[in-house]
Amino acid sequence: MENVFDYEDIQLIPAKCVVNSRSECDTSVTLGAHTFKLPVVPANMQTIIDEKIALFLAEKGYFYVMHRFEPEKRHAFIRDMHEKGLIASISVGVKEEEYGFIEELAADNLKPEYITIDIAHGHSNAVIGMIQHIKNHLPETFVIAGNVGTPEAVRELEHAGADATKVGIGPGKVCITKIKTGFGTGGWQLAALRWCAKAATKPIIADGGIRTHGDVAKSIRFGATMVMIGSLFAGHEESPGETKEVDGKLVKEYFGSASEFQKGEKKNVEGKKVYVDHKGSLKDTLVEMEQDLQSAISYAGGSKLDVIRTVDYVVVKNSIFNGDRVY
């Protein structure tokens, strides 16, 4: 791979504005059979989403993916969402019991609209087997498979039947995969996204490493249909997890799904726990994200999200912050 770069190394180049107000710009995106308000989805992690947040997001027209760390609740969750006329979007792993779970859903005629296969190293026979199993038993369900970081992986998972692939091995804020194993897309996630997107024939979800709202637009430019974000959604009033006061300031926990804290044991740990500043309401962050993306669309010279996909860009190598803090 030549010329790798990451989010902070890139600036998109403005084109002539065609709207009179940013409010005219439409940030909606279609994934599978549904259209959502934003091309952004909170990470399927236990300190980022719970049933209450999932319900809020679904009711307001945002995409969501429920985590898989309380597997016994998934049946009731799907049923509850469907009773409310909302989409059900859940996560699964690849262990033996997950095969049985998919069969039970089919037997009970409980068909989630979206299933995300949530595995660290998604380019594997285990994930290919699970894609095929879901497609056999729940053929109408939209399957998102990941995580991967190469074009070969994208092609293989698409070929196995995945409807979308999730790209990002190790760029996450609470990830230590890159440090503990030496592998991943950490530090060049945006270039890896471009590399994978060139091979993809179906949507890609860019996962991890988003640190500013502008990074959402950059992900779209480099081939993402949707962006999964953990850290920017951590620490809200509504976020699950412990809140505490440190030096008179409120902070909230954010831990990795492969952290010792999540696993309850020190085995194959590839994640850590951090405390992030308390950020106020999730609703306000979503509104700000939408406004920032509307503004990005206007700078791209159009009124729809797709216009961002073709804007010019320059590589500015680590200089866009100019020594400033983000906020």
Ligand SMILES: NC(=O)C1=CN([C@@H]2O[C@H](COP(=O)(O)OP(=O)(O)OC[C@H]3O[C@@H](n4cnc5c(N)ncnc54)[C@H](OP(=O)(O)O)[C@@H]3O)[C@@H](O)[C@H]2O)C=CC1
């Ligand atoms: N996006 C990312 O960069 C990363 C994300 N994560 C997150 O952490 C969580 C836990 O992930 P994961 O450990 O995959 O899930 P699980 O702990 O559920 O493991 C799933 C299965 O895959 C096997 N497995 C896991 N990693 C490997 C590997 N490198 N090689 C061969 N087999 C493997 C496990 O066996 P065994 O444990 O015996 O090896 C287990 O049977 C997920 O939510 C995932 O998204 C974790 C790391 C990186």
Ligand SMILES: Nc1nc2c(ncn2[C@@H]2O[C@H](COP(=O)(O)O)[C@@H](O)[C@H]2O)c(=O)[nH]1
């Ligand atoms: N290597 C690890 N990656 C993890 C772990 N838990 C979650 N994740 C990934 O991070 C993103 C969120 O990244 P962020 O930069 O937006 O905070 C998430 O969607 C997972 O793909 C982990 O324990 N280890």
